[in-house]
């Protein structure tokens with residue numbers, strides 16, 4: 152649209168100069184033309200912005216008439232509420248309160264229209280039958296693509312299908328089985344390092360910050376699993392890769408504002424803003440890219456020398472041979488980022504819920520200790536051992552349902568389309584909200600808002616939910632998480648070690664947490680997740 156406005160301004164300015172309407176500006180026609188073009192561009196951009204901000208959503212949008220919660224502000228819709236609230240909370244309330252047939256319309260920051268699918272039928276349309284019509288939004292191209300690389304997460308259409316086909320073998324159950332010893336040994340290493348910190352402390356039940364531990368451990372796991380490289384973030388938290396991801400996934404206020412501006416401005420404009428937050432993202436990208444390039448170079452040499460290779464995702468990509476170096480770098484960046492902060496968030500929620508629910512923690516510990524009597528040194532632990540601990544499975548499923556690490560994500564209509572028979576114009580933003588769908592009483596029953604691992608014992612093994620599309624943690628369809636099974640096995644191993652070894656308590660009773668900002672969501676109190684931690688003897 153910006154390009155069209157520029158062309159229009161140039162044409163209008165040419166006509167104004169041609170018919171001498173700008174002769175009072177200057178003697179020089181070049182200056183007249185320039186002043187005319189810039190003034191018209193500014194004026195038309197302002198009018199266009201004003202129209203889309205205040206007039207179009209109130210009177211002309213084809214979406215008018217869809218069920219909509221009353222907006223508290225005529226100029227900022229629900230923007231202020233959304234920014235202030237815990238991520239996903241307003242959406243949960245609307246799903247309960249606003250009668251609808253699968254779509255709710257609301258207005259986000261500066262009245263940006265957002266459509267929220269609320270029932271399995273519409274979710275299936277967006278995610279499966281029309282998954283290449285409802286595409287990743289332009290918004291992601293500046294923020295996400297710059298850090299995650301232009302890999303599977305960002306690809307569209309046939310290019311996405313091609314990449315997904317090449318990468319799927321890396322997530323085959325056979326390959327996951329071969330990665331399980333890595334998941335287990337890293338989980339054990341984390342528990343041993345935390346135990347050493349507890350033993351060194353001068354107080355009983357010292358406070359440990361778990362958001363950092365969960366990120367460090369999952370980064371070490373994904374480094375090894377994706378590229379065969381140990382970042383050693385658990386032993387050395389000052390490492391480059393860890394520091395960079397910390398900055399990115401725990402965005403500063405500056406980065407949040409840049410994220411908001413990103414909704415309105417094109418990527419080239421965003422890149423040119425001389426703000427520290429933009430420079431931080433550029434610097435983070437440069438570090439991640441450099442590390443990934445070095446990894447690929449080293450791996451190529453190892454392959455040429457026929458050295459024994461770790462069974463990692465990069466080796467599988469190289470053996471397949473159909474991706475260029477640039478494409479492999481992008482995929483590696485995607486897996487590194489998508490594959491560690493998400494699972495880390497789930498681990499943080501685990502520690503938080505164990506601290507708040509001592510009875511559940513005790514039951515889980517007993518179940519784990521019964522199945523793994525040899526404790527952390529038990530040499531017989533396999534993927535089957537972990538998968539067969541029923542209460543562990545139930546607990547992990549419930550964490551992922553109740554606290555989806557990605558509580559909301561976006562799509563955009565790539566062209567005019569329909570949803571449940573309603574006309575959806577091109578560029579309409581679609582807000583997918585796992586945090587709301589996963590806790591909707593309509594699909595999960597009246598106790599949907601309770602944290603209850605036992606729900607997973609209900610007949611059918613789906614937690615009592617009425618449709619696959621009611622559990623949105625990994626989304627569904629061709630764009631669902633390719634790492635779903637990988638992360639579930641990794642998460643179970645991490646939970647088994649932590650819950651088997653430790654007892655947790657909140658730093659202060661009913662400690663207040665904030666859950667907002669960023670792509671993944673975790674409980675945060677005073678900048679981290681501080682929990683009093685005790686080694687439970689006998690394991």
Ligand code: HEM
Nearest residue numbers: 303304489490493494556557560624625630632633634638
């Ligand atoms: C608990 C852990 C995880 C959760 C909750 C999670 C969740 C998600 C979600 C919601 C998406 C869809 C995002 C969107 O399209 O807007 C996604 C996509 C993706 N995830 Fe995960 N993820 C997890 C772990 C992992 C792991 C461990 C890996 C890699 C080893 C991974 C790799 C990816 C990739 C590559 C995509 C893009 C798939 C595509 O578009 O075809 N994820 N994930």
